[in-house]
Amino acid sequence: MAKKIKKIGVLTSGGDAPGMNAAIRAVVRACAYYQTECVGFYRGFQGVIEGDFVALNARSVRNILPYGGTILQSARSREFMTKEGRAKAAAKIKEAEVDAVILIGGDGTFRGGLALSEEHGIPCIGVPGTIDNDISGTNFTIGYDTALNTVVDAIDKIRDTASSHNRLFFVEVMGRDAGFIALNSGIGAGAEEILIPEEDLGLERLLNSLERSRRSGKTSSIVVVSEGDKIGKNVFELAEYVKENLPYYDAKVTVLGHIQRGGKPTCFDRVLASRLCVKAVELLMDGNRDVMVGLVNNDIVYTSISKALKTEHTVNKDLLRISDILST
Numbered sequence: 124m125a126k127k128i129k130k131i132g133v134l135t136s137g138g139d140a141p142g143m144n145a146a147i148r149a150v151v152r153a154c155a156y157y158q159t160e161c162v163g164f165y166r167g168f169q170g171v172i173e174g175d176f177v178a179l180n181a182r183s184v185r186n187i188l189p190y191g192g193t194i195l196q197s198a199r200s201r202e203f204m205t206k207e208g209r210a211k212a213a214a215k216i217k218e219a220e221v222d223a224v225i226l227i228g229g230d231g232t233f234r235g236g237l238a239l240s241e242e243h244g245i246p247c248i249g250v251p252g253t254i255d256n257d258i259s260g261t262n263f264t265i266g267y268d269t270a271l272n273t274v275v276d277a278i279d280k281i282r283d284t285a286s287s288h289n290r291l292f293f294v295e296v297m298g299r300d301a302g303f304i305a306l307n308s309g310i311g312a313g314a315e316e317i318l319i320p321e322e323d324l325g326l327e328r329l330l331n332s333l334e335r336s337r338r339s340g341k342t343s344s345i346v347v348v349s350e351g352d353k354i355g356k357n358v359f360e361l362a363e364y365v366k367e368n369l370p371y372y373d374a375k376v377t378v379l380g381h382i383q384r385g386g387k388p389t390c391f392d393r394v395l396a397s398r399l400c401v402k403a404v405e406l407l408m409d410g411n412r413d414v415m416v417g418l419v420n421n422d423i424v425y426t427s428i429s430k431a432l433k434t435e436h437t438v439n440k441d442l443l444r445i446s447d448i449l450s451t
Contacts, residue, residue: 128246128407130160132176132221135193136167136232139384140252140266142392143193146227148184149400155181157408162221167228168235169200172208174215188393191269191385197228203235206242213243222246223407225400227265229253233428237413246412248403249428252396254383257301259434260426261417265399268391270297270383271308277379278312278345285343291333291365291372295358297383298349304383305349306442315344315450320351321438329354329361330368336450337371344372398423 133150135143147163154161161179164170177183187194202208216224216239223246226236236247251258254270274296285292294314296304302319309317316332318324329346336344348358362374388396399416402423406414414425 126222128159128222130162130219130221131404131407132162132164132171132216132219132224133179133195134164134167134171134224134226135195135197135252136226136228136235137197137199138229138253139192139197140254140264141191141269141384141386141388142265142396143227143252144184144187144190145388145393145396146250146252146265146400147193147195148187149397150225150404151179151184152181153401153404157404159404159408162219163195166196166198167200167232168203168212169198170196171212171215172200172202174218176219189387191387199231209235209238209242213239213245216245223248223412225250225403225407227252227400229255229258229264230432233415233432237428237432240413246407247428248406248412249415249431250396250399250403251415251417254304255298255301256303257436258415258417258431259436260415260424260431261419263391263395263418265392265396266384266388267303268395269386269389270304271311272389273383273386274304274308274379275311277377277382278308278314278347281377282312282343282345285345289343289373291344291346291374293346293348293358293362293374293376295348295350295376295378297379299351301351301436302349302438305347305352306438306446309347310442310446310449312345312347313449314347314446315341316346317443317446318346318348318352318354319438320349320353322440322443323353326354326364330365332450333365333369333372337369
């Protein structure tokens, strides 16, 4: 019989994502509703190792819903990657009389939680919070929608300048291993070409596409490049290559960088975080452990963390075809 959950810990780990505060708020208030104690660990697993935590109640999380970032802060802990570090973390969790932990983050965060469970018997529930949307077992991760809207807004502004000066802009967006942001924001912003890690489109195809755009009468173009795209060493070399081969283009580069992580979360991300984290608390109360909550076809579901880590969340390749049609 599963141990009754009397106190739940919550932490945010890895890269921050808009909506993490909404997620923390939902965990804390769901705990209050179910009359369960809640503590927040600061700075992810590093804070767990150091026993850096605070008791949280419904009033502790008032007015945090509209803010980006995370009030619990986030960090990557090298010490936690060792067995000795995880043993320290487990000892601090037990010392704080925490029965289970809700982890808000990406695949690295989930691997850490799974290790805690397997090595020290601490039940964990994963909540996907990453702007990259690269977690299997959910259609959307917390922060992804906000990041998309941030990117589209930036590209809309860049297009104003591109049109005014007849320029070609390469816009690099986040996505070292996944092209979700590039692909969807590129279509949303009407990009002429989209380059993602999942598809090696090749330099010649890019040149041909830009040449077709010029011949069709376009005087400016936007190319959205995921930072993990494989056809160039980096976006700057890619732009130089195009300038050398298509000298009539005045090619510029904009790297959006960490602006994509910040800002007020969209309504979608606030609601998603709320739904996922209430369910996370309820799953623990019902004796579940080592699972990740997700949104699939607008239903809240859960899958084992190990399965979520082993399964790849793939981009919808049909969107590339749609992009080609619409960029004509």
